[in-house]
Amino acid sequence: MRARTLFTKTRKEAPKDEVSKSARLLIQAGFIDKLQAGVYTYLPLGLRVLKNIERIIREEMDALGANEILMPSLHPKENWETTGRWATMDDLYKVKDSSGRENALGGTHEEVISPLMKQFISSYRDLPRAVYQIQNKFRMELRAKSGILRGREFIMKDLYSFHATEDDLVDFYERVKNAYLSIFSRAGIGEMTRLTFASGGSFSRYSHEFQTVTEAGEDLIYICRKCKTAINKEIKAEHAECPSCDGDSFTEEKSIEVGNIFSLKTKFSEPFGLSFKNEKGGSTPVLMGCYGIGLGRLMGAVAEVLSDDAGLVWPKELAPFDYHLIALGPESGKVFKNAEALYEKLSSAGVRVFFDDREVSAGEKFADADLIGIPTRIVASEKTAREEKFEVKERTAEETRLVGESELIPR
Amino acid sequence: MRARTLFTKTRKEAPKDEVSKSARLLIQAGFIDKLQAGVYTYLPLGLRVLKNIERIIREEMDALGANEILMPSLHPKENWETTGRWATMDDLYKVKDSSGRENALGGTHEEVISPLMKQFISSYRDLPRAVYQIQNKFRMELRAKSGILRGREFIMKDLYSFHATEDDLVDFYERVKNAYLSIFSRAGIGEMTRLTFASGGSFSRYSHEFQTVTEAGEDLIYICRKCKTAINKEIKAEHAECPSCDGDSFTEEKSIEVGNIFSLKTKFSEPFGLSFKNEKGGSTPVLMGCYGIGLGRLMGAVAEVLSDDAGLVWPKELAPFDYHLIALGPESGKVFKNAEALYEKLSSAGVRVFFDDREVSAGEKFADADLIGIPTRIVASEKTAREEKFEVKERTAEETRLVGESELIPR
Numbered sequence: 001m002r003a004r005t006l007f008t009k010t011r012k013e014a015p016k017d018e019v020s021k022s023a024r025l026l027i028q029a030g031f032i033d034k035l036q037a038g039v040y041t042y043l044p045l046g047l048r049v050l051k052n053i054e055r056i057i058r059e060e061m062d063a064l065g066a067n068e069i070l071m072p073s074l075h076p077k078e079n080w081e082t083t084g085r086w087a088t089m090d091d092l093y094k095v096k097d098s099s100g101r102e103n104a105l106g107g108t109h110e111e112v113i114s115p116l117m118k119q120f121i122s123s124y125r126d127l128p129r130a131v132y133q134i135q136n137k138f139r140m141e142l143r144a145k146s147g148i149l150r151g152r153e154f155i156m157k158d159l160y161s162f163h164a165t166e167d168d169l170v171d172f173y174e175r176v177k178n179a180y181l182s183i184f185s186r187a188g189i190g191e192m193t194r195l196t197f198a199s200g201g202s203f204s205r206y207s208h209e210f211q212t213v214t215e216a217g218e219d220l221i222y223i224c225r226k227c228k229t230a231i232n233k234e235i236k237a238e239h240a241e242c243p244s245c246d247g248d249s250f251t252e253e254k255s256i257e258v259g260n261i262f263s264l265k266t267k268f269s270e271p272f273g274l275s276f277k278n279e280k281g282g283s284t285p286v287l288m289g290c291y292g293i294g295l296g297r298l299m300g301a302v303a304e305v306l307s308d309d310a311g312l313v314w315p316k317e318l319a320p321f322d323y324h325l326i327a328l329g330p331e332s333g334k335v336f337k338n339a340e341a342l343y344e345k346l347s348s349a350g351v352r353v354f355f356d357d358r359e360v361s362a363g364e365k366f367a368d369a370d371l372i373g374i375p376t377r378i379v380a381s382e383k384t385a386r387e388e389k390f391e392v393k394e395r396t397a398e399e400t401r402l403v404g405e406s407e408l409i410p411r
Numbered sequence: 412m413r414a415r416t417l418f419t420k421t422r423k424e425a426p427k428d429e430v431s432k433s434a435r436l437l438i439q440a441g442f443i444d445k446l447q448a449g450v451y452t453y454l455p456l457g458l459r460v461l462k463n464i465e466r467i468i469r470e471e472m473d474a475l476g477a478n479e480i481l482m483p484s485l486h487p488k489e490n491w492e493t494t495g496r497w498a499t500m501d502d503l504y505k506v507k508d509s510s511g512r513e514n515a516l517g518g519t520h521e522e523v524i525s526p527l528m529k530q531f532i533s534s535y536r537d538l539p540r541a542v543y544q545i546q547n548k549f550r551m552e553l554r555a556k557s558g559i560l561r562g563r564e565f566i567m568k569d570l571y572s573f574h575a576t577e578d579d580l581v582d583f584y585e586r587v588k589n590a591y592l593s594i595f596s597r598a599g600i601g602e603m604t605r606l607t608f609a610s611g612g613s614f615s616r617y618s619h620e621f622q623t624v625t626e627a628g629e630d631l632i633y634i635c636r637k638c639k640t641a642i643n644k645e646i647k648a649e650h651a652e653c654p655s656c657d658g659d660s661f662t663e664e665k666s667i668e669v670g671n672i673f674s675l676k677t678k679f680s681e682p683f684g685l686s687f688k689n690e691k692g693g694s695t696p697v698l699m700g701c702y703g704i705g706l707g708r709l710m711g712a713v714a715e716v717l718s719d720d721a722g723l724v725w726p727k728e729l730a731p732f733d734y735h736l737i738a739l740g741p742e743s744g745k746v747f748k749n750a751e752a753l754y755e756k757l758s759s760a761g762v763r764v765f766f767d768d769r770e771v772s773a774g775e776k777f778a779d780a781d782l783i784g785i786p787t788r789i790v791a792s793e794k795t796a797r798e799e800k801f802e803v804k805e806r807t808a809e810e811t812r813l814v815g816e817s818e819l820i821p822r
Contacts (some may be wrong), residue, residue, distance in 0.1 A: 007528070007532075007537075007540045008478075042480060047479055065416060067416070067417060067418050068458055070458050070461070072450045074446075074564045095505070098553065129418045138485070140508050142510060152485060
């Protein structure tokens with residue numbers, strides 16, 4: 001993409017009405033725009049990152065054998081009355097149409113997926129099943145002040161699984177755990193993201209969270225010094241020892257919850273009558289699990305923990321582009337033509353290049369490259385042209401090196 | 412994909428609570444599920460079609476040089492008061508949070524895109540711009556009874572363009588017209604979709620609709636016998652002659668509106684103060700156009716007009732899979748193994764195959780293949796195995812032919 005064809009611009013300064021570093025940087029660099037508290041637009045650069053996150057999650061979900069669907073946001077009140085959550089869920093948006101019919105705006109989808117699966121599951125032969133979606137959620141957060149880390153409207157991947165036996169549920173739950181670890185690792189925050197024991201509610205002993213350690217976090221976790229597994233604040237009082245390895249020494253850290261997984265068992269299958277005929281012909285409630293990741297929150301967490309003083313730092317798999325190409329000198333000059341030729345060749349080879357073809361100062365181009373945070377910067381200048389090379393620098397490195405065109409273009 | 416890994420099943424009969432043919436077929440074949448009137452879930456097969464539509468639209472929008480973004484659904488009341496539409500738009504869902512703050516659920520996005528662009532457009536040098544999104548919309552349709560042809564919640568592509576001069580707007584408007592004709596042609600309904608003159612409102616002489624001729628349509632259009640352009644019912648009374656070629660003879664047809672384009676001029680830029688400094692330094696309101704396509708409606712229209720008595724008929728670019736592969740005979744037999752080997756080879760070659768590996772009757776497999784409507788069916792049977800071939804049949808053809816494996820697998 002040529003910078004001139006991009007309608008957004010970076011800002012000279014971070015917005016004054018945002019407190020979280022990720023929101024300040026993402027807005028300043030032109031990745032997102034705030035419409036109101038907790039409600040954001042993804043601008044072209046931000047949408048590219050969001051789609052990369054989507055792709056990673058989709059690949060990992062498909063590898064689990066899950067089917068992808070897309071459920072709607074307007075849920076009939078009756079479905080939420082069936083589970084009792086119409087009355088008890090505080091952050092549920094409710095919307096009435098002019099005939100007086102009430103709807104919930106989906107903040108989660110157990111109330112839709114459970115009756116949906118009832119149509120397709122009747123026998124043990126129809127199990128197990130796993131179904132996910134990547135879809136927009138609504139939650140009435142009254143104090144949404146952390147940018148895309150905690151939205152009133154946000155894109156989430158929610159996976160639901162359906163099993164005949166407890167063993168099968170546990171088995172799948174473990175596979176999802178690994179898929180999640182792989183997602184966070186591919187997103188560049190594997191090292192600082194800890195599997196965390198949390199309360200299981202009334203149906204299970206534990207649920208699990210994936211917590212990314214950062215000073216900006218609103219949560220507190222306790223990381224076992226021995227096995228590096230964590231427990232969250234909610235259950236810390238009950239646990240003198242690590243539930244994973246029996247270690248008894250912990251470090252307290254602030255963190256952001258980037259994912260969570262629950263063993264729901266029959267909590268939702270029972271009220272909806274989602275059951276199956278077992279091999280002996282008896283009817284048994286289906287066992288369920290649910291597994292969430294907020295895509296915007298993941299993007300915010302990455303922006304929060306990987307950025308530096310100069311701006312954003314995207315890991316390769318999330319970056320909006322592979323290369324940030326800068327031409328120094330006027331459009332009519334040879335240096336610009338060289339850069340343009342390289343841009344065309346790289347693009348034809350399928351490499352994603354952001355070509356800063358604007359007529360602004362070198363300083364502004366360099367500052368924008370750091371702010372936007374594409375992994376590798378390529379500079380074409382008089383000096384590099386004399387050597388028939390380009391200057392290449394990784395975003396987080398100090399040193400630059402001179403590289404010939406043939407080394408940059410993949411075969 | 413193997414049929415056994417798909418959680419949905421076809422139904423023996425069409426649902427009784429749907430009147431439109433497309434909804435009946437799409438539900439019977441397992442493409443969509445109705446949550447409530449006008450609100451549907453896209454099941455795996457349906458989501459695959461939806462994503463193909465998305466891909467086509469995205470390619471055509473990108474070719475126009477438009478930037479993709481993603482705007483939210485929760486719009487502050489103030490934005491809609493700025494244009495006066497908070498009070499006048501009848502089908503706007505309104506939702507209040509517990510602090511009493513009111514939001515509109517976006518049914519269109521002029522109230523969001525106009526102030527957004529104001530941040531990035533200040534000079535004639537920032538123009539023209541074109542920005543689009545593919546996003547979920549909400550409209551309070553009280554009589555939603557046509558399946559995904561008219562939803563209360565639906566996915567739409569909305570493109571907005573921004574110009575310094577009327578000529579530039581007209582120019583871009585014409586390019587969008589052609590992009591739309593290309594989209595409908597790639598979606599398989601080019602021949603029955605007519606460019607249709609419609610009212611331009613208070614700001615322009617005309618807007619344009621793209622109307623697909625079908626008995627199931629809720630609209631009426633008048634097609635000029637001479638140039639095949641149409642005019643809609645709303646403006647027919649004022650036009651004895653075709654606005655395009657001055658022809659004066661028309662045929663009346665029922666139709667579905669699958670797209671529309673409007674020249675908004677300064678209708679939204681003025682209330683939001685979206686203006687630019689022209690070359691002489693004066694401030695001028697930006698000229699705008701907006702251009703919509705409902706993705707679900709397009710999918711419904713295709714299902715409506717291309718299906719036959721046996722089921723759905725997908726054009727190549729929209730089909731959930733390229734091939735529907737059927738193995739006749741038990742899983743342990745040679746025929747099944749042959750089919751499975753072909754499935755593996757085709758999948759490795761990037762061909763999208765739906766492999767019916769279920770243990771059900773041949774009749775059920777053939778009926779499902781017709782109902783689901785994948786363009787090409789491949790059958791492996793004892794008979795074809797004897798000749799070391801496979802039987803191939805196009806969905807809409809009567810005749811079958813025997814084809815060797817090498818002919819099926821692309822190099």
